Amino acid sequence: MSSVPVIEFRGVGLTYPGPPPVPAFLPADLVVSGGEYVTITGPSGSGKSTFLNIAGLIDAPTRGHYLLDGVDTTGLPDSERAGLRGRRIGFVFQSFHLLPHRSALENVALAMVYTGVRRRERAARAREALVRVGLGHRIDALPTRLSGGERQRVAIARALVARPSLLLCDEPTGNLDTATAASVLALLDDLHKDGMTLVVITHDTSVAARGSRTLTIRDGRLTEPPGRDTPTAVLRTAADRTGA
Amino acid sequence: MTPPGRGARRAGRRRKGRGRRPDRAAVSRFAPRDLLSEAVAGILQRPARSALTALGTVLGIGAFVAVLGLTATTSSQIDGRFNALTATEVTVEDVGASDGSAIGVSFPEDAAARIERLNGVSHAGVYWPVSLPEGDSVRASPVGATVGEEETQVAAAGPGVLRAAQPTLKEGRLFDAYHEREAVPVAVVGSGMAARLGITTLESRPVVFIGDRPFTVIGIMGDVRRKADLLLSVVVPATIAAQEWGEPGTGTPARMLNSTRLGAAAQVADQAPLALDPAHPERFKAVPPPDPKALRDTVGSDLNQLFLLLAVVCLVIGAVGIANTTLVAVLERTGEIGLRRTLGARGRHITSQFLAESAALGALGGLVGTALGTLTVVAVAMARQWTPVVHPATLLAAPLIGLVTGLLAGGYPAWRASRIEPAEALRR
Numbered sequence: 186m187s188s189v190p191v192i193e194f195r196g197v198g199l200t201y202p203g204p205p206p207v208p209a210f211l212p213a214d215l216v217v218s219g220g221e222y223v224t225i226t227g228p229s230g231s232g233k234s235t236f237l238n239i240a241g242l243i244d245a246p247t248r249g250h251y252l253l254d255g256v257d258t259t260g261l262p263d264s265e266r267a268g269l270r271g272r273r274i275g276f277v278f279q280s281f282h283l284l285p286h287r288s289a290l291e292n293v294a295l296a297m298v299y300t301g302v303r304r305r306e307r308a309a310r311a312r313e314a315l316v317r318v319g320l321g322h323r324i325d326a327l328p329t330r331l332s333g334g335e336r337q338r339v340a341i342a343r344a345l346v347a348r349p350s351l352l353l354c355d356e357p358t359g360n361l362d363t364a365t366a367a368s369v370l371a372l373l374d375d376l377h378k379d380g381m382t383l384v385v386i387t388h389d390t391s392v393a394a395r396g397s398r399t400l401t402i403r404d405g406r407l408t409e410p411p412g413r414d415t416p417t418a419v420l421r422t423a424a425d426r427t428g429a
Numbered sequence: 430m431t432p433p434g435r436g437a438r439r440a441g442r443r444r445k446g447r448g449r450r451p452d453r454a455a456v457s458r459f460a461p462r463d464l465l466s467e468a469v470a471g472i473l474q475r476p477a478r479s480a481l482t483a484l485g486t487v488l489g490i491g492a493f494v495a496v497l498g499l500t501a502t503t504s505s506q507i508d509g510r511f512n513a514l515t516a517t518e519v520t521v522e523d524v525g526a527s528d529g530s531a532i533g534v535s536f537p538e539d540a541a542a543r544i545e546r547l548n549g550v551s552h553a554g555v556y557w558p559v560s561l562p563e564g565d566s567v568r569a570s571p572v573g574a575t576v577g578e579e580e581t582q583v584a585a586a587g588p589g590v591l592r593a594a595q596p597t598l599k600e601g602r603l604f605d606a607y608h609e610r611e612a613v614p615v616a617v618v619g620s621g622m623a624a625r626l627g628i629t630t631l632e633s634r635p636v637v638f639i640g641d642r643p644f645t646v647i648g649i650m651g652d653v654r655r656k657a658d659l660l661l662s663v664v665v666p667a668t669i670a671a672q673e674w675g676e677p678g679t680g681t682p683a684r685m686l687n688s689t690r691l692g693a694a695a696q697v698a699d700q701a702p703l704a705l706d707p708a709h710p711e712r713f714k715a716v717p718p719p720d721p722k723a724l725r726d727t728v729g730s731d732l733n734q735l736f737l738l739l740a741v742v743c744l745v746i747g748a749v750g751i752a753n754t755t756l757v758a759v760l761e762r763t764g765e766i767g768l769r770r771t772l773g774a775r776g777r778h779i780t781s782q783f784l785a786e787s788a789a790l791g792a793l794g795g796l797v798g799t800a801l802g803t804l805t806v807v808a809v810a811m812a813r814q815w816t817p818v819v820h821p822a823t824l825l826a827a828p829l830i831g832l833v834t835g836l837l838a839g840g841y842p843a844w845r846a847s848r849i850e851p852a853e854a855l856r857r
């Protein structure tokens with residue numbers, strides 16, 4: 186069971202067709218096992234979000250095979266890609282992306298609309314998720330009445346409520362001050378302890394250091410600093426492979 | 430390097446082996462109820478804008494309902510006049526041969542019997558105004574003065590005419606087939622005429638003199654529902670009139686008054702000329718009651734078309750308004766679109782959501798417009814003391830037209846929304 190990695194890239198690469206074509210993510214192999222906390226750093230424009238979009242089934246790679254929970258996503262029909270995305274992946278963004286006119290509860294419940302969770306179940310599960318992120322007392326608040334940290338917690342609750350196997354976070358603390366960022370990061374640590382698989386993009390080195398494993402992207406090339414290889418962590422860029 | 434790959438391949442095969450529905454990788458869905466509640470939420474989150482957007486549809490549908498309602502109301506006034514009485518009346522005129530000869534003399538002797546044999550005829554009879562010879566007049570006694578200043582009319586009529594006229598008898602009876610057959614000198618008069626003749630009761634067996642001939646008055650009519658001029662005449666059986674003063678002629682042509690059962694009038698009018706004279710049906714002109722639909726159409730056509738055009742213009746403006754607002758909303762809500770895609774929405778789910786929003790907006794405009802249009806009809810009708818009439822089909826169709834308008838207007842923006850790349854949308 187746990188032997189099946191959550192993320193497996195086999196020579197996955199993405200070139201935006203352009204013109205001119207932009208090789209935003211160079212072909213790479215990567216394995217992320219269940220329960221790992223992977224942080225990804227890199228300069229602006231290096232391809233971090235591109236990587237996240239591929240891993241999150243938002244963009245389809247132009248090369249290679251991406252297996253999510255062992256399911257080869259290559260050539261899946263759109264309905265199944267969307268289904269996988271809704272059920273197995275939770276997203277957390279720098280800018281929260283909460284619907285401003287919906288309460289915290291409704292925002293969280295929205296994550297169960299497209300995944301076939303019965304309406305009756307939704308409110309209870311959304312409430313549970315909000316309690317989990319420490320917002321049990323702000324359930325009916327509108328996002329505009331919440332602090333930045335609270336908003337990001339709502340977003341995390343929304344990402345968790347569909348019980349995904351993977352949480353993808355793009356600069357989750359980018360819009361937060363140090364104190365609120367710390368509380369959000371503590372929440373992520375908690376989730377990691379509970380066995381959630383996390384991939385967190387950040388350019389804050391202190392945030393990156395919290396991960397059990399840190400990858401770097403530079404000019405679309407994904408690399409892992411040497412010496413931190415774990416048995417389950419397998420990473421090689423396609424360029425290394427051809428060079429070897 | 431290979432073990433995970435093999436595992437994955439196994440998983441892939443397992444997925445295929447299970448058929449179209451992989452275990453947790455079930456397809457994404459968007460239940461109709463969720464679609465509806467998302468659309469309603471989308472409209473309600475900007476109530477003022479939604480209201481303004483729907484205004485065009487409100488006006489268009491309102492005008493549509495008001496015009497159709499007012500048309501129905503006015504034509505129902507006409508329909509009111511056009512009641513069961515007129516709908517069951519057929520008169521037959523004697524127009525003579527095409528060369529102008531034989532006018533007024535073409536009714537056969539048994540005309541009433543021929544018509545009464547037709548299906549749907551209740552009563553039929555020939556009548557004509559009697560032209561008295563010079564010096565003859567109607568008097569109450571053999572030597573008295575003439576009644577009133579003006580000449581009193583004498584009408585010759587078959588018994589069917591009196592019955593077709595549906596009189597209310599004040600006293601006595603109508604003459605019948607016996608009086609007609611035997612040419613009995615009897616008369617039926619209206620109550621006003623009776624008073625002028627000095628007749629107050631039939632107990633005394635009163636008589637009127639037409640020329641020198643006495644006619645026993647056997648009935649006094651209070652009122653008639655058809656052919657009101659019968660009340661101003663002394664009505665005598667056609668046979669005795671023909672004996673005394675001759676058959677109807679060119680100057681005083683005979684006509685027929687026929688009453689029919691409801692719905693039979695048009696057919697009776699069709700068949701009457703042939704029944705009267707199979708050899709010369711062209712000598713008779715049967716006048717059926719006017720077709721109520723034709724009546725309504727001539728009344729309804731001219732102004733209404735203008736107003737309906739106006740309603741269509743309003744609707745088009747409404748549609749453009751909805752299209753514009755929805756397009757703005759799509760651009761404004763790009764982030765939301767991206768987010769929904771990450772939550773498992775497909776492009777078509779986004780399309781359906783925006784379509785549902787614009788359709789709901791159109792339907793809402795249609796409903797409010799229907800209400801306002803109906804109120805207008807009621808207000809106008811009350812002011813004119815008419816009965817307001819709005820056809821149920823109008824009330825049902827109006828919100829639907831609003832909905833369709835919204836759907837059409839939302840088409841392009843909704844399509845645009847589905848084309849927004851989620852990655853693009855999330856970068857905002």
Ligand SMILES: Nc1ncnc2c1ncn2[C@@H]1O[C@H](COP(=O)(O)OP(=O)(O)OP(=O)(O)O)[C@@H](O)[C@H]1O
Nearest residue numbers: 201203207209227228229230231232233234235236
């Ligand atoms: N749709 C696209 N078409 C062409 N080029 C693109 C497209 N999307 C992104 N890129 C390019 O791909 C590269 C990687 O972009 P990406 O958004 O992944 O960077 P990033 O590492 O997330 O940067 P940041 O830290 O600023 O968010 C950039 O050079 C960007 O300009």
Ligand SMILES: [Mg+2]
Nearest residue numbers: 233234235355
């Ligand atoms: Mg980025």
